[in-house]
Amino acid sequence: MKLAICAVGRLRKSPELALIEDYLERFGKAGRAMGLGPASVIEVEDKKNLGMEAEAALIERAVLPGSVLVTLDERGDLVSSPEFAARLGGWRDAARDVTFVIGGADGIAPGLRAKADWSLSFGRMVWPHMLVRVMLAEQLYRAGQILAGTPYHRV
Numbered sequence: 275m276k277l278a279i280c281a282v283g284r285l286r287k288s289p290e291l292a293l294i295e296d297y298l299e300r301f302g303k304a305g306r307a308m309g310l311g312p313a314s315v316i317e318v319e320d321k322k323n324l325g326m327e328a329e330a331a332l333i334e335r336a337v338l339p340g341s342v343l344v345t346l347d348e349r350g351d352l353v354s355s356p357e358f359a360a361r362l363g364g365w366r367d368a369a370r371d372v373t374f375v376i377g378g379a380d381g382i383a384p385g386l387r388a389k390a391d392w393s394l395s396f397g398r399m400v401w402p403h404m405l406v407r408v409m410l411a412e413q414l415y416r417a418g419q420i421l422a423g424t425p426y427h428r429v
């Protein structure tokens with residue numbers, strides 16, 4: 275099962291990048307024995323600044339073929355970490371790859387949002403897209419730990 279985080283904009287060397295790399299590496303290592311992952315980051319960049327629709331076209335080209343399309347959106351579903359883990363486990367059991375899409379400064383174009391299989395919210399507040407990448411990477415690692423039954427996740 276492959277996972278991709280498809281995001282708008284290039285993340286340069288930064289504390290956020292270090293966190294993302296760390297969580298995704300740990301997720302990949304722990305997930306190998308469970309058929310979870312690996313997870314990679316695919317960055318798209320609208321160099322001409324043509325806006326949300328142009329970004330959406332770039333994102334659609336980068337989506338893993340045949341994958342479950344999940345948009346990260348403050349208007350999406352609010353779920354607990356165990357619920358998120360259960361979804362991930364279900365996709366794994368169904369042999370589905372998953373692409374998570376994080377929008378740029380203007381968000382995700384409505385047309386692309388309408389194509390999503392699921393929309394996930396990290397709360398009703400709007401977070402900077404670089405932080406959303408970090409939060410998603412951590413939740414993937416956490417989900418792997420929940421599915422593995424380790425004590426990392428405590429309620």
Ligand SMILES: C[S@@+](CC[C@H](N)C(=O)[O-])C[C@H]1O[C@@H](n2cnc3c(N)ncnc32)[C@H](O)[C@@H]1O
Pocket residue numbers: 345346347348349375376377378379380381382394395396397398399400401402403406
């Ligand atoms: C700065 S936000 C853009 C917000 C924009 N006003 C909009 O209408 O979507 C950039 C991206 O971060 C993600 N994001 C921001 N806050 C989020 C939240 N609470 N839950 C899930 N994703 C979020 C979304 O993918 C969003 O497109």
